Amino acid sequence: MEQTHPYKPQHKIRIVTAASLFDGHDAAINIMRRIIQATGVEVIHLGHDRSAEEVVNCAIQEDVNAIALTSYQGGHMEYFKFIYDLLHQKGAGHIKIFGGGGGVILPEEIKELMEYGITRIYAPDDGREMGLQGMINDLVMKAESPSRTLLKGKETNVGKVCNEDGDWLVDLGSEKVLENLKNKDVNTIARLISLAENNHADFDRVFKKEWNSYPLGSSKGTSPILGITGTGGAGKSSLVDELVRRFLIDFPEKTIGIISVDPSKRKTGGALLGDRIRMNAINNPRVYMRSLATRQSNLALSKYVHEAVQVLKAAEFDLIILETSGIGQSDTEIIEHSDTSLYVMTPEFGAATQLEKIDMLDFADLVAINKFDKRGALDALRDVKKQYMRNHNLWETPMDDLPIFGTIASQFNDPGMNSLYKAVMDKLMEKTGANLKSDMKITKEMSEKIYVIPPNRVRYLSEIAENNRAYDHKIADQVVVAQKLYGIYQTIYSITNSEIKLIKTGLDEDEILRQAQNDREFIKLLLAQFDKVKLNLDPLNWELILNWSEKVERYKNPLYTFKVRDKEISIETHSKSLSHSNIPKVALPKYQAWGDLLRWILQENVPGEFPFTAGLYPFKRTGEDPTRMFAGEGGPERTNRRFHYVSLGMDAKRLSTAFDSVTLYGNDPGHRPDIYGKIGNAGVSICCLDDAKKLYSGFDLSHPMTSVSMTINGPAPMLLGFFMNAAIDQNCEKYIKEHQLEYLVDAKLKELYDDKGLERPTYQGDLPEGNNGLGLLLLGVTGDLVLPKDVYEPIKKETLAQVRGTVQADILKEDQAQNTCIFSTEFALRLMGDVQEYFIKNQVRNFYSVSISGYHIAEAGANPITQLAFTLANGFTYVEYYLSRGMDINQFGPNLSFFFSNGIDPEYAVIGRVARKIWAKALKYKYGANERAQMLKYHIQTSGRSLHAQEIDFNDIRTTLQALYAIYDNCNSLHTNAYDEAITTPTEESVRRAMAIQLIINKELGLAKNENPIQGAFIIEELTDLVEEAVLQEFDKITERGGVLGAMETMYQRSKIQEESLYYETLKHNGEFPIIGVNTFLSSKGSPTVLPTEVIRATETEKQSQIKTKENLNKAFEKTAQKQLTSMQEAAIQNENLFEKLMEISKISTLGQITESLFEVGGQYRRNM
Helix, strand or coil: CCCCCCCHHHHHHEEEECCCCCCCHHHHHHHHHHHHHHHCEEECCCCCCCHHHHHHHHHHCCCEEEEEEEEECCCHHHHHHHHHHHHHCCCCCCCCEEEECHHHHCCHHHHHHHHHHHCECCCCCHHHHHHHHHHHHHHHHHHCCCCCCHHHHCCCCCCHHHCCHHHHHHHHHHHHHHHHCCCHHHHHHHHHHHHHHHHHHHHHHHHHHCCCCCCHHHHCCCCCEEEEEECCCCHHHHHHHHHHHHHHHHCCCCEEEEEEEEEEEECCEEEEECCCHCCCCCCCCCEEEEEEECCCCCCCCCHHHHHHHHHHHHCCCCCCEEECCECCCCCCCCHCCCCEEEEECCCCCHHHHHHHCCHHHHHEEEEEECCCCCCCCCCCHHHHHHHHHHHHHHCCCCHHHEEEECCCCCCCCCHHHHHHHHHHHHHHHHHHHCCCCCCCCCCCCCCCCCCCHHHHCCCCCHHHHHHHHHHHHHHHHHHHHHHHHHHHHHHHHHHHHHCCCCCCCCHHHHHHHCCCCCCCCHHHHHHHCCCHHHHHCCCHHHHHHHHHHHHHHHHHHCCEEEECCEEEEEEEEEEEEECCEEEEEECCCCCHHHHHHHHHHHHHHCCCCCCCCCCCCCCCCCCCCCCEHHHHHHHCCHHHHHHHHHCCCCCCCEEEEEHHHHHHHCCCCCCCHHHHHCCCCEEEEECCCCHHHHHHHCCCCCCCCCEEEEEECCCHHHHHHHHHHHHHHHHHHHHHCCCCCCHHHHHHHHHHCCHHCCCCCCCCCCCCCCCCCCCCCCCCCCCCCCHHHHHHHHHHHHHHCCEEEEEEECHHHHHHHHHHCECCCCHHHHHHHHHHHHHHHHCCEEEEEEEEEEEHHCCCCCCCHHHHHHHHHHHHHHHHHHHHCCHHHHHHHHHHHEEEEEEECCCHHHHHHHHHHHHHHHHHCCCCCCHHHHCCCCCEEECCCCCEECHHHHHHHHHHHHHHHHHHCCCCCCCCCCCCCCCCCCHHHHHHCCCHHHHHHCCHHHHHHCCCCCCHCCCCCCHHHHHHHHHHHHHHHHHCCCCCHHHHHHCCHHHHHHHHHHHHHHHHCCCCCCCCCHHHHHHCCCCCCCCCCCCCCCCCCHHHHHHHHHHHHHHHCHHHHHHHHHHHHEEEHCCHHHHHHHHHHCCCCCCHHHHHHHHHHHHHHHHCC
């Protein structure tokens, strides 16, 4: 395949890259921005979940040539148009917009967007035709071509690239330019800095010469400059963000200008301007930020920094922060450009003598030792203080008074950061006389890491690997012993030629000697040898050999009886085929030799027995296939109708819920176009308790055959609060109807809604078939407002013990792959721990507090081994975290569940059995957990990555094979993807087809009547061993990087996932990995991307209805909600259980209100590359 060469831009091109959403799009935009950089472009990367406003503000402040976005999920039309409109509103219509988003952006939509003014939307077929580099070349060429629209919307014919053009500033005249600067006009500030970089002649005409007569030009000290420099990777961007956040809270009126410098690549001329992505506080009208590339090698600053600072000074910002690119030990250039300098380093500088080489320790006014949670931090603090003391001759100054601070900028509200911020403000006042007197209260505390995993437990994954290998090693030894015993046993048998009875102590010696007429002495010798060898056999293993024949008989009997959660269940052991054959549900091996038997029992075993390789329960429960009913689109009513449609006539209701991206990010529905467009698209819109009640109405949430799965992560605790309250209110409703208390409900609704002139909440439209209205009586009100406490509390307690289901909530994989994180990682984990603690306290035994997910890791591009290793590693991290919080493993173990993707790689045939095996061995022997906690329950979803937008009918064939893998491997539940999901939200028809796949396998496929069909296959055993060892090796690699959380800091997981993704895409692209109907066996038309016959989008009515629901609730509970939100914030600060508060507040508040309140006390997620 011919390689496309990168285009070499003739000008300095700057492009903003961002994703409006998450998962594969975050990975894709990362790959794109790398290629854009390598094509010689300066890239400002913003990462995932960016609002249109953030993208546009960034583009204008950075004075870019173009914006490159990935967007999808139904909100793309509004998103792209809103960006275009905002650019024009803000006088930046010259910035070009490029986009892509897979097959879900339809050709007519692409046409409409490009006619609207979007420069180019790339479709999947463009990618296939042009290749990745070809697409990027096209984008860069178009971005470089002069725009017909200038700043402020004026037309032009001048062939100047936008950010080299100063004509409009020259036309404005100096006085107007200066006025614009003082008014903080972003376009003027941004273009002046660009002219300094790209067109110095125009810059001199507009800025310098004209303004020398102005006193401002010479007014040093009006805007104090804080210079920040430090080693690469010391966390300068996070530290700057934390300083800015505190500054904005501390001074509600003041403004701040930031200039951040990153190095250019000498080879390509491109640059990754990566500071913005780390910053959350800068999205504020009082902040201006500009990223500069050095455009020269070996220097930490751009030669245009001086001019950029002069521009910000002329604009009279109250504080200017200048941040350099990461440097080695010797660069001190920053001090020439700043009033006060701060040097940022980490504790990992090597030996103390290295400090003597650091020039900045001679000149810096303040030093921050960031990442203070690293090993040796206190020693580093002491050594740096000593060196600073020597350099500055401060022999008399007490050590504690030296301006050196330990900080953990990545941790929300870190006390070290507070002290540093206060010292920075004081130093700026002292040196410049600026009015920056800080009112911030600081404590004497030192930065202290809030450990998720205690430092002495950081080797947990390797300990698990060692534990499991030790188990395997012991079994291998025991197998040899058992095999020797069997050899002796067979020798005695061949001499006596009669049946030998096994007894508890070994062989029945008296009986053997009685039967042996000849060779008694020889037999005695053999018996003595038998007893000698048997000393090396674990007595429990002898027991297993002894009882084997009895076990075989139990499976031959017509009925098998076993217990599940104290209930005795009897199940038939055989099923009858049409040919009247008796098909065993569990087939046992026909091994005779004790060693082979022992290996099989200890490493495989029958379903329902340790190590649970073949499954968790002796038999599948009748009437409850693993089928899940999947839905999520539009408002709660539409999804409710879909749930009733797909579950009609089925005994078990297993409802799997997908949420729209507004809900996934903890937002409320609203009119802002980039929110409005996403309401109810590619998932259901749920923003309050009433929505949850409507969503699950007509399903008895306390029934043992109902279970609900919610695919939600960042806002999981809030959605869980909605769900639990919906279930409690259903049972309150039963009580109210039984005791004819409906009049109390009516009176309460009158008080809350009618008397305030508000419309009562209702279910929109008719109820579907199968919906008896359960759950709708208490819309707009909760059971505790109607029933007395002594009635409500027992109902609540009973409901919590009954509900079945799972909420995804796995925040670790979100950071590694999917990216719907909203809170800082530590706070998100704390919320998860609070949920689990609440579950233990309130005996919520049948609901999973987390679904530890590998699906999203696989979707982002990981191969099956990486998916399994990362997912199990995350699972063990939760175990360690919950243990460190004092929870009992036997109480929380059963509340953990897993969720895997099944592709069609060979390793997927064994993913479940390997997971069960590793988990059981670790939980039993490493953690001493009971049998229930040893059982790894997992849900499978067929691979979304193998759904292709070409020849979509073939997707069902792939899904069928993947479902077969999952069912043969005894998964606990299964979701089969619809074949059209690659191009649209699934239709009713495609969802039925997807469910039919697994129903046909379960109900019709003869071999599936057997429940352990893959046991005993040589390849399955081989794959099991291979994958198990590969996972344990990955555990060791993660341990070397400081455990799961340590590895996440260096983005080990994310990098590995992206490498594997790119590897697959490369092989797919060059045809080495054949995919039928995609890169081989193409149709006569070339198998183009298929267009959906039915496009499912949320309707205007549904969107408006969702906004109205939210607004009504806000008005009905205006005063009480605010009070409860404040009380929840106080609970967060006091370290109380937050989920207890959420259970109450979720009754009267909306999702967005709760999210915003928690941001203030828990911190927002900080994105990274």
